[in-house]
Amino acid sequence: MSDRPHGYPRYKLDGCRCYTCGWAVAQYNDAREHAIRRGQWQPYVDAEPVRQHIRNLQECGLGLRNIAAAAGVDRKRLQAVLNGRPDRGTPPQVQVRPALAAAVLAVEPTLDNFGAATLINAVGTTRRLQALVAAGWPQHRLAVRLRMTDTSFGATIHRDRVIARTARAVLCLYGELWRTDPRQLGVDNQAYSRARNHAAARRWAPVSAWDDDTIDDPAAFPEWTGMCGKPEGAHIHQRIGVPVCQPCLEARRGHYRQRYAEKKALATVEVQG
Ligand SMILES: [Zn+2]
Ligand SMILES: [Zn+2]
Incomplete structure (x- = not known):
C-alpha cells in the first residue's frame, strides 16, 4: 500500500x-517532551531534536514555510537551525533558545498543514464520501461539489491514498452536508433512494456510525x-439487517466461550459432589 x-x-x-x-512515534514523543521540559530552565537547548523534528515534518510533506507559519517563527531562523547561514559562513546552530525549540517541537503534521500534493491515507476521505452516499447524496452531486469528474470521484471513493488537497475538500464538504437531507436540497426521491440502496448494498457505514x-x-x-x-450488538445487527x-462477532464468540466454560465448571462441581 505504501512504499514509505x-x-x-x-x-x-x-x-x-x-x-x-x-x-x-512513542520514542519520538518522549524525546520531544523531554526536550521541551528541559528548555524550561535553561537559557539555551540542544538544537539537534529541533533539527530532527523539522526533518520529520518535511518528510511528512510540510514545507519550511508551513512549519514556520505553524510555529509562529521566521523561516530564516529554521534555515539557520537546518543549514546554518552560508552567507555568513556559519554552520548549523548547535543550540537554540528554548522558546524556539518549544514552538517548533509543538508543530504536528496534521491535515491542515500538509503540502497540497502529499499522498496520505484515504480512510477518512472514503468513509466520509461513503457516509454521504448512505445519507442519500447521489455520487454525481458530490462530484460536482468537489469539482471532480464522475470517473475520478468513483475512483476516489475506493482509494487507499489520496492527496491532501482532496482530503481537505472532502472534509469541508462533509462538514457542510452531514446533517442535511438531500431531498430538501434538490435531490429527487428516486436519486435519493438509488444512492441509499447503492450504499446499503456495499455496506457503507452511515454518518451515525462515526464520530x-x-x-x-x-x-x-x-x-x-x-x-x-x-x-448485545449481534442481535441488533440482525434486527436492522x-x-x-x-x-x-468477537464479542459474541467471547460470550459463548465464557458460557461454555461456566457450564463445564458447573458440571465438574456436580460430578465431584
Ligand atoms: Zn508501520
Ligand atoms: Zn457491530
Whole structure:
C-alpha cells in the first residue's frame, strides 16, 4: 500500500499502526517532551531534536514555510537551525533558545498543514464520501461539489491514498452536508433512494456510525448498532439487517466461550459432589 519505510512519517501519513511505527512515534514523543521540559530552565537547548523534528515534518510533506507559519517563527531562523547561514559562513546552530525549540517541537503534521500534493491515507476521505452516499447524496452531486469528474470521484471513493488537497475538500464538504437531507436540497426521491440502496448494498457505514475520533482512525470500526463490540450488538445487527461487524462477532464468540466454560465448571462441581 505504501512504499514509505515504517516509522514516524508512515505512522502519520499512512495511518500504519504496526509495532515498529508505534514504537518510533512513542520514542519520538518522549524525546520531544523531554526536550521541551528541559528548555524550561535553561537559557539555551540542544538544537539537534529541533533539527530532527523539522526533518520529520518535511518528510511528512510540510514545507519550511508551513512549519514556520505553524510555529509562529521566521523561516530564516529554521534555515539557520537546518543549514546554518552560508552567507555568513556559519554552520548549523548547535543550540537554540528554548522558546524556539518549544514552538517548533509543538508543530504536528496534521491535515491542515500538509503540502497540497502529499499522498496520505484515504480512510477518512472514503468513509466520509461513503457516509454521504448512505445519507442519500447521489455520487454525481458530490462530484460536482468537489469539482471532480464522475470517473475520478468513483475512483476516489475506493482509494487507499489520496492527496491532501482532496482530503481537505472532502472534509469541508462533509462538514457542510452531514446533517442535511438531500431531498430538501434538490435531490429527487428516486436519486435519493438509488444512492441509499447503492450504499446499503456495499455496506457503507452511515454518518451515525462515526464520530470525530473514529472516522480518521484506520483501526476504528463503524458503530452500526450503538452496541457494537458488546454481546448485545449481534442481535441488533440482525434486527436492522446489517451484517454482523467484526467487533460484534468477537464479542459474541467471547460470550459463548465464557458460557461454555461456566457450564463445564458447573458440571465438574456436580460430578465431584
Ligand atoms: Zn508501520
Ligand atoms: Zn457491530
